[in-house]
Each structure stands twice: as C-alpha cells, then as structure tokens.
Amino acid sequence: MIPDSEVISASATAPAEFAAVFDRHFGAIHGYLQRRLGRDLADELASQTFLVAFDSRSRYDHSRADARPWLFGIATNVAHRHHRQEQRQLRAYERNAVDPILDPFDGVEERADASNLRRRLVGALAGLPGEERDTLLLYAWAELSYPEIADALGIPVGTVRSRLSRARARLREPLGIDGAEAEHEPISSDGGKS
Amino acid sequence: MNEIDLLRELRAGLPGPRPETESAARAALVWRVESLSAPARRRQWLPTSRGVRIAAIGFALAVIAAVVSVTGVAGRGETETALARVLNQVADVASEQQSQSPGPHQFLYTRSRSAYLSTVAFAPGCEERPCEASEEWSVLVPRRNESWVPFDGFRFGRVRSVTGKPEFVSEVQRAAWVAAGSPPLARAGQVEDSTLTGGVPLDGEDLPTDPAALRRLVEAREIPGVEGPPGEAETFVLIGDMLRHAYLPASVRAALYEATAELPGVELLGAVEDPAGRPGTGIAYADRKRGVRHELILDPETSALLGERDSLIRSGAHGFEGTTIGYAAYLEEKVVDSVGAGAPRGAAATMPVVRCYDRASLSAGVTVTRGNEPILTCQMKWPGEAPNLVPCGREGSKVTSVFPGSSPAVCRRLGLQLRP
Numbered sequence: 001m002i003p004d005s006e007v008i009s010a011s012a013t014a015p016a017e018f019a020a021v022f023d024r025h026f027g028a029i030h031g032y033l034q035r036r037l038g039r040d041l042a043d044e045l046a047s048q049t050f051l052v053a054f055d056s057r058s059r060y061d062h063s064r065a066d067a068r069p070w071l072f073g074i075a076t077n078v079a080h081r082h083h084r085q086e087q088r089q090l091r092a093y094e095r096n097a098v099d100p101i102l103d104p105f106d107g108v109e110e111r112a113d114a115s116n117l118r119r120r121l122v123g124a125l126a127g128l129p130g131e132e133r134d135t136l137l138l139y140a141w142a143e144l145s146y147p148e149i150a151d152a153l154g155i156p157v158g159t160v161r162s163r164l165s166r167a168r169a170r171l172r173e174p175l176g177i178d179g180a181e182a183e184h185e186p187i188s189s190d191g192g193k194s
Numbered sequence: 195m196n197e198i199d200l201l202r203e204l205r206a207g208l209p210g211p212r213p214e215t216e217s218a219a220r221a222a223l224v225w226r227v228e229s230l231s232a233p234a235r236r237r238q239w240l241p242t243s244r245g246v247r248i249a250a251i252g253f254a255l256a257v258i259a260a261v262v263s264v265t266g267v268a269g270r271g272e273t274e275t276a277l278a279r280v281l282n283q284v285a286d287v288a289s290e291q292q293s294q295s296p297g298p299h300q301f302l303y304t305r306s307r308s309a310y311l312s313t314v315a316f317a318p319g320c321e322e323r324p325c326e327a328s329e330e331w332s333v334l335v336p337r338r339n340e341s342w343v344p345f346d347g348f349r350f351g352r353v354r355s356v357t358g359k360p361e362f363v364s365e366v367q368r369a370a371w372v373a374a375g376s377p378p379l380a381r382a383g384q385v386e387d388s389t390l391t392g393g394v395p396l397d398g399e400d401l402p403t404d405p406a407a408l409r410r411l412v413e414a415r416e417i418p419g420v421e422g423p424p425g426e427a428e429t430f431v432l433i434g435d436m437l438r439h440a441y442l443p444a445s446v447r448a449a450l451y452e453a454t455a456e457l458p459g460v461e462l463l464g465a466v467e468d469p470a471g472r473p474g475t476g477i478a479y480a481d482r483k484r485g486v487r488h489e490l491i492l493d494p495e496t497s498a499l500l501g502e503r504d505s506l507i508r509s510g511a512h513g514f515e516g517t518t519i520g521y522a523a524y525l526e527e528k529v530v531d532s533v534g535a536g537a538p539r540g541a542a543a544t545m546p547v548v549r550c551y552d553r554a555s556l557s558a559g560v561t562v563t564r565g566n567e568p569i570l571t572c573q574m575k576w577p578g579e580a581p582n583l584v585p586c587g588r589e590g591s592k593v594t595s596v597f598p599g600s601s602p603a604v605c606r607r608l609g610l611q612l613r614p
Binding site for chain 2 (some may be wrong): 012013014015016018019022023026027030031033035039042043046047051054055058059065094099101102118120122124136139140141145171172175177
C-alpha cells in the first residue's frame with residue numbers, strides 16, 4: 001500500500017488523490033466520533049473532519065507515513081464544540097443507567113444493563129478535564145500510541161504521559177481500583193514510531 | 195481488570211457508519227475537491243456549513259459608503275431608472291463587441307485573482323474546551339488562478355493556482371491570532387497545477403438573444419452549466435457568471451445586460467473600484483436571507499465584467515457590515531489552442547463523458563460532464579441527497595448515461611446496457 005504521506009503529497013497537485021485517504025480511514029474516524037458523541041453528530045463531524053483535512057493537506061508533516069494521528073487530531077478538534085454535549089450525555093448515562101447515544105430501537109436490554117461499576121466509570125469520565133479525556137480516549141478508543149497522541153494533539157510526549165497518568169488516577173479512585181496494583185500494568189505504548 | 199480495560203468495553207461494538215452516511219461524506223469531499231479544480235465560481239466563496247465565523251469587529255468598506263450615497267439621495271424609482279439607463283448603455287456597447295467563436299478543439303483560457311473566506315486555525319486554548327467565536331480565525335485566502343477549459347466535452351483541462359498571503363478580515367482578529375502565538379495559516383506561494391474535470395464552457399450559439407427569454411431560462415436553471423439553487427440572488431450571480439465570458443456572442447451579452455436591468459432588487463452603486471483596483475461601475479443585489487451583498491463591477495467602455503465582491507450587509511455574529519468575505523477580479527480571457535507549457539500529465543487528454551439525467555428517461559433534463567466515475571460524478575449534481583443511480587451505456591461508446599433508480603432494468607428499457 002502506498003503510504004498515506006505519499007497520497008497526501010500527490011494530492012497537492014492532483015487533489016482527487018485525497019479520496020484514497022478518505023477510503024482508508026473514514027470508518028475509524030467515524031467510529032471514534034460515534035463512540036464519543038453518538039451517531040448523528042458523528043455523521044456530521046466525520047464528514048467535516050475530512051473536509052478540514054483536505055483543506056489543510058498542505059500542512060501535513062510528510063515524515064509521518066500514517067495519517068491516522070493527524071486525522072484523529074482533526075476529529076478531536078472538530079468535536080471540541082460538542083464537549084458540553086458529550087459531558088451531558090455521559091452524566092445522563094451515569095444517572096439513568098441508560099446510554100443516550102445508543103439507538104433506542106436496538107439492543108434495549110443492553111442499554112439498561114449498566115452495572116454500578118460502569119456507571120461510576122462513566123461518571124468519572126464525565127468529570128475529566130477535556131484535555132485529559134481527549135488524551136485518554138485517543139489512547140483507549142482510537143488506540144494511538146503515546147507518540148501518535150503527541151502528534152495528534154500537537155503536544156510533547158511527556159505531556160501525553162502525564163495527562164494519561166492523571167486521567168487514569170481519576171478513573172481508578174471511584175472504581176476502587178488500587179493504584180499500586182494498577183501500576184503493575186505496563187504503560188507500554190511508548191514504542192512505535194516517534 | 196483495570197480502568198483501561200473497563201473503558202475499552204464501554205460502547206464497544208457500535209455499528210460502523212451507514213453506507214449512505216459514508217457515500218454522502220465522500221460525495222461532500224469529492225465536491226470540495228472538484229470545486230477547487232473548477233474555475234472560480236462565485237457561490238463557492240460563501241461558507242457552506244456552520245464552519246466559518248468571524249469575530250464581530252468594525253470594518254467598513256468605501257464601497258458601502260457609495261451605496262448609501264446613491265440610494266440615500268435618489269428615490270427608489272429614480273435609482274431603478276438610473277440602473278436601467280446604465281445597463282442598457284452597457285448592453286449597446288456589448289452588442290458592438292467582436293466575439294471570438296471557438297473551435298471544438300480549442301480551450302477557454304482565463305486568468306483571475308480571487309479570494310474566499312477560510313477558517314484556518316484554532317487557538318491552542320480551544321483544545322481544552324469549546325472554542326469561542328473569537329478563537330477561530332477566518333482569513334481571506336487570495337489566489338492567482340489560470341484555467342484552460344476545453345470546448346469539446348471530451349478532454350481534460352488544466353487549472354493552476356498560486357496561493358497568496360492570507361488576509362485577516364479585521365485587525366482585531368489579527369491581533370488575537372498574534373497573541374495566540376501565530377499558529378500556521380495557509381501557506382503563501384503554494385502552487386497547485388492539476389488537470390480539470392469540471393464542466394464545459396457555455397455554448398453561446400444555443401442561447402436566446404431576447405432578454406426576457408434569456409432571463410426565463412436562467413430563472414428556470416435550464417441552461418446546461420448554469421445551475422444553482424433557486425432564488426433571485428442566485429439568478430443575479432448566475433448572470434454574472436455568464437457575463438464574465440467575452441467569447442459569448444455579442445447579442446447574448448447585450449441581452450444579459452438588458453435582462454439584468456429588469457431584475458427586481460438590483461441596485462446601482464455608481465463608480466467603484468474592482469478588487470484589482472480598476473475603476474468601473476458597480477451594481478449589486480442584497481441577499482437578505484444570507485446577509486450577503488453580491489456586487490458586480492463592469493467596465494462601461496468595453497462591457498467587460500471586471501470583477502465581483504461579496505460583503506456582509508448587516509453587523510452580527512459573523513462580523514460588521516461591509517466586511518468583504520470574497521472577491522474576484524477577471525484579468526484576462528482568450529480562446530487558445532493548448533493547455534500551455536508545463537501542464538501536468540493528463541491535461542488535454544480525452545476522457546469519457548457522463549450524462550446525468552433527472553429522470554429515467556432519455557428526454558429528461560440532462561447535465562453533461564466528464565469523468566471516469568459516472569456515479570460519483572452524478573452524485574455531485576445532487577449533493578446531500580445521494581439518490582440511487584444506475585449507469586447505462588452502449589458498448590464501445592465513451593458516453594455513460596446515469597439515471598436515478600434502483601434497478602438495472604432501466605438500462606434495458608432505454609435500449610442501453612448496464613455499465614459495470
């Protein structure tokens with residue numbers, strides 16, 4: 001497969017080439033946005049993400065072969081206007097044990113099957129500062145490595161590490177997970193490209 | 195099980211995007227790509243979605259003062275009379291101009307300068323919380339454009355643009371951007387040179403020379419290539435698009451000016467400068483619904499359309515009255531034999547023709563364009579709706595006809611074969 005960076009380079013003079021970037025990554029970007037904000041907003045914002053990406057393709061760092069961090073960064077930025085909405089939905093989930101982003105017409109039982117543990121998790125997630133929630137969800141849901149998150153958010157890797165460890169601590173407390181025990185969990189994703 | 199495992203289970207297994215969502219998003223992207231490749235079109239300057247906001251800062255153009263002085267002194271009837279008098283004089287000049295009649299293998303070359311609003315940066319602080327309006331910067335990105343559009347329907351053209359230095363719509367926005375550490379804006383000096391797959395130049399021989407008949411065709415959006423949303427404002431813009439073309443027969447250009455004189459709501463601005471600083475006569479239409487004034491600047495001596503300008507007509511969330519949000523100056527137009535030196539590979543090569551039909555009938559409304567992907571090409575004709583489309587054609591033919599429908603039977607019924 002031609003690396004994303006070369007496709008994006010080619011799109012500087014042949015803009016139609018950019019469609020390949022869409023075809024490769026739309027599903028992942030939509031999935032991430034849907035998980036954060038629900039299907040309707042994801043439909044709109046995923047489309048917007050690729051328009052913003054196309055418009056700013058000349059600023060792409062061509063030393064990065066994989067465009068995913070860049071695209072997830074744009075998606076995260078585009079989703080910022082909806083931070084309050086995200087928070088409201090999480091609070092509603094915590095309160096009612098029903099996830100408001102799920103389609104009411106499928107999987108009603110699963111919607112109502114929110115354990116206490118999960119409700120506490122959702123409550124803690126709603127309480128995170130936006131920058132920590134972004135970092136955490138890029139790690140857990142978008143499955144980016146630390147250096148990729150640093151690229152996506154335009155921050156140093158060290159900041160990623162400290163935000164993530166603060167966020168994890170804030171989640172562990174209401175869940176009653178012992179911090180010492182969790183520390184054994186290797187925070188491993190430092191590897192990969194940097 | 196630690197907190198990350200729990201988090202990874204949360205909302206796991208959601209269904210992927212619906213196919214119609216993905217195809218609508220792809221069509222939107224292809225539409226954006228194509229609109230970049232097409233010659234500067236007036237309506238593409240306007241923000242298309244909720245994306246663009248401008249901080250509310252005072253910024254008034256001299257041209258607005260000109261509007262006030264003309265309409266302020268003259269009564270409504272008087273203004274219209276003056277407008278009709280000016281436009282009919284220009285029509286007389288137009289009717290005496292020599293027009294070129296292009297051959298099928300020639301290209302329409304145009305050179306212009308244009309700019310449209312683009313939201314290019316976010317304040318770093320907005321990564322942590324929702325952006326305030328004042329933290330997004332909209333800048334006018336000027337471009338120098340050249341395009342070569344083939345007169346036959348079978349070849350690619352070429353479009354070349356050089357990005358200029360972005361211009362802030364106000365000093366206050368510029369200061370906010372500096373205070374935020376001057377994050378990168380559009381890159382000045384960037385050259386884009388690509389093959390063009392847009393429409394075909396207007397065929398002037400087919401157009402009526404009676405102003406009322408011409409206006410009815412434009413209003414009904416029945417001229418191939420003169421398409422757009424409904425509304426009087428758009429009709430004014432479409433007439434401006436047609437007036438740009440000096441190659442159109444003199445009688446047609448005269449009829450366009452006469453038709454403009456009869457359009458309701460058109461105002462005379464008097465003497466103004468075009469965006470390239472050339473003196474001319476301005477006429478305008480205020481689109482109150484969108485809050486935008488469309489202005490055309492013409493040269494009464496030659497009947498040429500010199501340029502266009504879009505500005506806000508009222509102060510509000512988007513900025514102060516008079517802020518320019520887009521402009522174009524048409525510098526040169528001629529009929530040429532080739533796509534010029536240094537053209538990208540593929541420019542001037544022949545390519546398949548796509549005919550997009552409104553209904554499943556060969557006598558229905560049709561848009562003729564060029565493209566290798568018939569379905570995508572026709573989807574752009576109905577952005578947002580993404581109807582089911584069926585491609586049909588004759589064996590060995592370069593023409594693919596695309597009809598709305600969900601069954602391949604439509605091809606057989608029309609005596610065509612389904613295209614793979």
